[in-house]
Structure formats: structure tokens, C-alpha cells
Amino acid sequence: MNRTATVDDLLAIASPEQPALSPDGTRVVYALRTTDRDADRDRRSLWQVSTTGGEPERLTRGDADSTPVWSPDGSALAFLRAEDGPAQLWVLPASGGEARALTALPLGAGSPQWSPDGARIAFAAPVDSAALPGEGAETILTRRSAPTVADRLGYKIDGAGRLGTLVQQLHVVDVATGAVAVLTRGHAHASDPFWSPDGSLLAYSSAPDDDADLTLRIQVFVTSSTDANSAPVRVSAAAVQASAVGWSADGRHVLAAGRTDTEVGNAGLLLFPLA
Known part of the structure; x- marks a missing residue:
């Protein structure tokens, strides 16, 4: 039934952002932005989905992961992660596994x-x-x-x-x-x-x-x-x-x-x- 939208409805919206198409065109990686009401902040993690559809798969567990960019051969993803400071550059194997930090610059890194x-x-x-x-x-x-x-x-x-x-x-x-x-x-x-x-x-x-x-x-x-x-x-x-x-x-x-x-x-x- 129809009803008036509430603040809770707005806070429940999950917004996909920054889509990056894999070099072979089969997958899209994106940052999913959600809202943490208790912490009064946005949270972002990386997800991927097939270009033919299907269920999205979560790739990272960070709270502030963004700006995914595929390597030319599609074997890895570079992205930015902000953990207790400015965003740093990280790399994640496209086949799965743990992400690793590439930079630890005092003022952070930019888009890869x-x-x-x-x-x-x-x-x-x-x-x-x-x-x-x-x-x-x-x-x-x-x-x-x-x-x-x-x-x-x-x-x-x-x-x-x-x-x-x-x-x-x-x-x-x-x-x-x-x-x-x-x-x-x-x-x-x-x-x-x-x-x-x-x-x-x-x-x-x-x-x-x-x-x-x-x-x-x-x-x-x-x-x-x-x-x-x-x-x-x-x-x-x-x-x-x-x-x-x-x-x-x-x-x-x-x-x-x-x-x-x-x-x-x-x-x-x-x-x-x-x-």
C-alpha cells in the first residue's frame, strides 16, 4: 500500500557508485554506499556483478573503499581505502583473497x-x-x-x-x-x-x-x-x-x-x- 516516505526509508537506500567494467567486459565492480545511522556517516565497500545479471558479490569489508580501477589484464583491482586517516592506495586480486596496502603517505593518495x-x-x-x-x-x-x-x-x-x-x-x-x-x-x-x-x-x-x-x-x-x-x-x-x-x-x-x-x-x- 502507499505510504509517506520516512527518514528511515532514506537511510535504508544503498547506492551503487563508480562502476568499473572489467577489461573482458564480463564484470562490473562498483562502490556501494550505505548509511550508518548510529555513526552518522556513510560507509562504502566494493562489490561486483556479472554484466549478464545475477547476484552481486561483496569484495571488500572496509568502511571507506572507493574508486575501483581494473588492471589492464583484469587480474587485480586498485582502489582507495580510508582507515583512521587519509585514503591510501590498495590492490585486491580479482580472483579473490586479501587486499594489500600499496601506500602509507602522510596526506593520502589519489585516484589510481x-x-x-x-x-x-x-x-x-x-x-x-x-x-x-x-x-x-x-x-x-x-x-x-x-x-x-x-x-x-x-x-x-x-x-x-x-x-x-x-x-x-x-x-x-x-x-x-x-x-x-x-x-x-x-x-x-x-x-x-x-x-x-x-x-x-x-x-x-x-x-x-x-x-x-x-x-x-x-x-x-x-x-x-x-x-x-x-x-x-x-x-x-x-x-x-x-x-x-x-x-x-x-x-x-x-x-x-x-x-x-x-x-x-x-x-x-x-x-x-x-x-
Whole structure:
């Protein structure tokens, strides 16, 4: 019979999010969001279901698992898990078994991007530019709670809060060893990493201009995926607003979404040659 919806009905809703199709097209992994009324928080775990239907299968038992991404050969899943701190990168065998943590970064990891050979994962994550060598996570997190002195317009970001001395940089982690390399440096945030087809380069977006806070300029760069000392190369024009979205199949062009000017308006698909 018909009745008025209640708060309990809303709290009972389980919402599938972030679907990821397996490379062979037979399975979909997704994050299932539920609400814990007593704890007053959302909970997320990973589930999978056949693309032909059937009963979903729960894959993880974490409370904050999200952002599943299949390895190129479909043998593993990378995902983010937040346990008593910022989200870290984890890997789960697709055939079953226990997930293992790949990162333990003081400020957490970002959305994973598998290399074409499945041996490495790239992601963007915050780094404290004021941290000294060997400085522990507790010191870094304490500095995060200190009063902020802002000398730039972009001193905070929705969802991240006050930035302070934080700068988002590109990282690459070796899946076998867990060794993490930071590939970018400087005051400008780096985001949207995408692997070249041969895995030798990463394309990404950044706004390195000194007055970037006052303009809409966001440029596209490429950098080595193995040499942290190599200098990034800008492949876009300077006066653009663009976010990298992929590569051409031959690896000679970077695809981006954006505009070839700094006006406000609709984005288009842009193609930038490497040389």
C-alpha cells in the first residue's frame, strides 16, 4: 500500500557508485554506499556483478573503499581505502583473497591510473612543500591545523579545505614493491595523470604561472614516468584551459578537454602534438 516516505526509508537506500567494467567486459565492480545511522556517516565497500545479471558479490569489508580501477589484464583491482586517516592506495586480486596496502603517505593518495603493463600505478596526491627530510606524519598533520597565512587567492579548495603549504604532485608506485616516486615539483598543482601507450610518459594538467590564481589558464604537460629529475615539457599553448584525458593510439598526441582561450564557456576536445 502507499505510504509517506520516512527518514528511515532514506537511510535504508544503498547506492551503487563508480562502476568499473572489467577489461573482458564480463564484470562490473562498483562502490556501494550505505548509511550508518548510529555513526552518522556513510560507509562504502566494493562489490561486483556479472554484466549478464545475477547476484552481486561483496569484495571488500572496509568502511571507506572507493574508486575501483581494473588492471589492464583484469587480474587485480586498485582502489582507495580510508582507515583512521587519509585514503591510501590498495590492490585486491580479482580472483579473490586479501587486499594489500600499496601506500602509507602522510596526506593520502589519489585516484589510481594503471600503467599499460600493469606494473605501476600513477596518481596525484598532496605533498607538504614545507616538510623537511625525514619529517613524520604527525608533524605534517599538526602543521595542517596551524593558522593559515594566505598570500595567494587560491588558498583553499572545496572538499580539501585550507591548502596551507600543500601542493598536489604526481606520484608513481611500483605494484610489486610499493616503492613510491614523486615525479613533479614546485608550487603548481599537478593533476589528471594519463599514461602514454608505451608507459614511458605521463600527461597531466597544471597551472604553473605566477598569476594562475587570477586567470583560467591550465596547461597540459608531459613528463617521464621513470626519471623524477627530468624536466616536464608543455605540449599545449600557454593561454589555454585544458585537462588531459588521454593519448592517441600511436602516442604522438595528447588528448585534452577544454578551450583554446581563457574565456568562460563550453569545453571541447583538444589534440596536442608532442612535437
